[in-house]
Every structure is written in C-alpha cells, then in structure tokens.
Amino acid sequence: MQAIEAEAARLYLKARASDAAEDWDQAYAWVAQDPAHGFAFAKAEAGWELTGRLQELPVGGDDQPVPVPSVSGAEDAAVPLIGRRGLLVGLAAAAASIGVAATVTLRLLGAVDRYRTALGETRTFKLADGSLVHLNTNSSVEVALRDDIRSIKLLKGEARFDVAHDARRPFIVNADGTLVRAVGTMFNVRLRPDVTELTVIEGMVAVRNGGSAVRRIGSGRSAAVRSGSIAVTHLEPAKMKQRIAWQEGMVEFDGDTLAQAVEEFNRYRSNPMVIGDPAIASLRIGGAFRLDRSQDFVQALESGFGVRAVPGSDSSIILVSAE
Numbered sequence: 586m587q588a589i590e591a592e593a594a595r596l597y598l599k600a601r602a603s604d605a606a607e608d609w610d611q612a613y614a615w616v617a618q619d620p621a622h623g624f625a626f627a628k629a630e631a632g633w634e635l636t637g638r639l640q641e642l643p644v645g646g647d648d649q650p651v652p653v654p655s656v657s658g659a660e661d662a663a664v665p666l667i668g669r670r671g672l673l674v675g676l677a678a679a680a681a682s683i684g685v686a687a688t689v690t691l692r693l694l695g696a697v698d699r700y701r702t703a704l705g706e707t708r709t710f711k712l713a714d715g716s717l718v719h720l721n722t723n724s725s726v727e728v729a730l731r732d733d734i735r736s737i738k739l740l741k742g743e744a745r746f747d748v749a750h751d752a753r754r755p756f757i758v759n760a761d762g763t764l765v766r767a768v769g770t771m772f773n774v775r776l777r778p779d780v781t782e783l784t785v786i787e788g789m790v791a792v793r794n795g796g797s798a799v800r801r802i803g804s805g806r807s808a809a810v811r812s813g814s815i816a817v818t819h820l821e822p823a824k825m826k827q828r829i830a831w832q833e834g835m836v837e838f839d840g841d842t843l844a845q846a847v848e849e850f851n852r853y854r855s856n857p858m859v860i861g862d863p864a865i866a867s868l869r870i871g872g873a874f875r876l877d878r879s880q881d882f883v884q885a886l887e888s889g890f891g892v893r894a895v896p897g898s899d900s901s902i903i904l905v906s907a908e
Contacts (some may be wrong), residue, residue, distance in 0.1 A: 593625035606813060609795045613736070613762040618899075623759040624697070624729050624736040630764065701725035702742070705853045707831065715749035716756065721775075721831050722853050724759075730754075743775040745786070745832055763794045763810045770804075774831055782830050783808040784820070834876050843868040843892070847904070850879050856900040858883070865892055865906050 596615055600608040616626045700710045702720045704799040710718045713730055720726065724742025727733075732754070737746070739760040743803060748756045748873050750769025760774050763781045770788025774781065783792060789803045795813040802808050802817055805825065809816045820828065827837040838846050843867040851857045860866050868890055874882045886892035893907040 590625045590628070591619055591886060593622065593629045597626060597629040606795065609813075613795055616759065617762055621697075622687075623738045627757040627759060627764060628734050630766075663815045696729070698728045699725060700728065702854055707834070707876075712749075714754070717747040719745040719747070719832055721745075739774055743773070743831070745771070745773040745829065747771050762812075763792065766791045779811070780905060781810040783810060784825070786825070786829065798807060830873070831876065835873055836876055837873045838870045840869050840871060842866065843870055843886075843890075843904070846870045846882070850876075850882060853877075854879060856902065858902045858904060859897065861895070861903040862905040865890075865904065868892070 592615070596608075596612040600612045612626065642753060673687060700708075702708050702722060702724050704723045706722060708720050710720070712718060712728060712735075714735060716735070717727070718726060718737070719760055721743035724744055725740040726744055727738045727740060729737075735751075735754050735756045737756070737758045739758060746756070746758060746767070748769050748771065752768050756767045756769075758767075758774060760781050760850045763774075763783070765772065765774065765783060767788065767790045769876055770790055771786040772788075772790055773784040773786065775784075776782075781794070783790070783802065783805050784807045785802050787804050789801055791799050791801050791807055792815055793799045794810045794815060800808065800815045800817060801906065803822045805820055806816050807820050807828070809818075823839065827839060830837045836849055838849075841849075844860060847858045858879075869892070870886075872882075872885060874885070883894045883904075886904065887894060887907070891907045892904050895903045895905060897903045
C-alpha cells in the first residue's frame with residue numbers, strides 16, 4: 586500500500602506542477618487500472634487541498650498569499666494555477682501532508698466496502714459517516730471511509746450521494762477518472778458509455794477530469810464530463826425532476842425520442858424492448874411511468890402513438906409501426 590500511495594503522490598504532484606495534459610492523462614490512466622489507485626490518488630489530491638498554506642512568491646516582489654480554492658466559492662469558476670515558485674513551496678507541504686511514508690497523520694487505507702444492485706433493483710445504503718448512497722439499477726460502488734478522507738469509486742451505473750457534512754473529511758467520488766469533491770451536499774452521478782453525467786441537487790461540488798481546470802458546480806446545474814472537458818448547463822426544475830425521477834421509482838419523458846425512452850426502460854428489464862421499425866425510432870414521447878410497470882409504457886405506445894408490440898422469440902418485445 587505504501588508503494589501505491591507513493592506512486593499516487595508522485596503522479597499527482599508531477600501533473601499538478603506541469604498542468605500538462607499528457608501528465609494528467611498518465612495519472613488518470615494509472616488511476617483507472619485499479620480501485621486502490623483511485624483511492625490513493627484521491628487522498629493525494631485531498632492532501633494538497635487540505636494543506637491550506639500555499640503561497641505564491643512573485644519574482645520581483647514580496648510574498649503574497651494566494652487563497653486556496655474551496656468548494657464553497659463562486660460556482661462555475663476555473664481554479665487559478667499556482668505560480669511556479671509558490672508551487673515548489675506547496676509541493677513540499679503537500680508531500681509531507683499526504684503521508685507518502687504512511688505517517689501517523691495519514692494511516693494506511695482501511696477496509697473497502699462494496700455495494701451493488703441487480704438489474705431492475707434500486708437500493709439505499711447508509712454509510713458509517715451518516716451519508717446515504719442511493720444506487721440505481723445494475724450499479725456498484727466501492728467505499729473507503731477514513732479519518733481524513735471519504736473515498737468512493739463508482740464502478741458502473743448510477744448513484745445519488747447525500748453527503749453528511751464533515752469539513753475535515755472531503756467526500757470524493759471517482760467515476761471513470763472524473764473526480765467529484767464535496768463536503769456536505771447532494772448530487773447524482775451516472776456513467777454513460779461516452780460521458781459521465783453529474784447533477785447537483787443541493788449545495789456545491791468541485792469537479793475535475795484529466796487536464797481540465799477544476800469547476801465548481803452549484804445546485805440546479807448539470808455537467809457532462811468527457812476526457813479533459815467539462816460542459817456545464819442549467820437545469821429547469823422540470824428537467825431536474827426528470828433527471829432524478831428514478832429515485833422515486835419513476836421514469837419521466839418530455840419530448841424524448843422513442844429510441845431514448847426504450848434505452849432508458851431497458852436499463853431495468855431482463856427481456857429488452859427492441860425497435861423493429863426505424864421509422865418509429867424518432868417518435869417524441871412524453872409521460873411518467875413506474876419503472877416496475879413497463880407494460881404501462883407499452884400500452885401507452887399502442888393506444889396513443891401508433892406503435893404495435895410483438896413478442897420476440899427470445900422473450901424480448903419488438904416495437905413496430907401499427908400502420
């Protein structure tokens with residue numbers, strides 16, 4: 586474990602010092618290799634953030650303090666880079682604070698707990714710190730709670746985190762290389778094939794991916810995170826309600842295509858729905874349906890959208906035009 590923590594510290598400090606995309610890519614590729622790498626890297630980052638003593642030393646002037654950005658600051662602001670000379674001072678403090686040699690301050694990583702849900706299942710887990718993890722269908726997380734940091738890795742699927750406030754222990758979620766840091770807030774993370782989707786329900790979080798600048802994202806906003814980029818949008822109340830409807834056992838559509846609606850329902854079904862007629866894939870769908878009653882959705886398609894459902898030979902449901 587000491588070797589892993591030492592490598593995490595080396596990669597983080599190297600990437601932080603250069604802020605070069607290739608160094609961040611190297612660091613996050615290493616993180617993706619093993620959950621233990623993610624926890625160690627998150628701890629290294631937290632050690633840097635928790636030093637609270639970074640200073641920039643101008644080349645020709647007096648020492649001037651540079652505020653360390655925090656989650657509670659203005660939302661959607663990019664975190665400024667630390668000057669090179671100040672960075673050297675910060676690196677020394679950070680290297681000491683993150684416990685590269687497994688100091689008393691940062692003890693070895695404790696037990697890792699895994700929580701998961703089956704296909705079609707949603708569950709809520711209460712962590713030892715009082716935080717709640719709500720897992721959507723076919724999802725799993727790994728959790729390590731320590732005295733100095735709370736590290737969570739979203740392995741697959743979707744989860745909502747209701748974070749118990751603890752300023753001494755940042756709550757860091759690693760979702761496929763996207764790091765989300767919070768102290769006490771409520772947010773939802775979904776892993777899609779090509780993007781990590783973040784929705785902030787209450788409070789504020791700080792987000793980073795690869796070589797991107799840290800972004801602070803407040804409640805009512807969503808972020809689409811791809812390699813090295815973070816696109817932030819505002820969510821209207823209706824869109825927010827739709828985004829987190831699964832937590833009430835519902836799914837809501839508002840102008841979504843039939844293809845999108847079928848994809849969403851299939852997340853919860855062992856016998857999938859299949860669009861057998863490309864002509865109906867772009868139909869616009871609206872309405873709210875219970876996740877455990879997809880037959881109501883099929884009936885609505887047949888009665889109001891000119892769609893016919895045909896049983897498939899493999900227990901699937903094939904959707905075709907009724908005309």
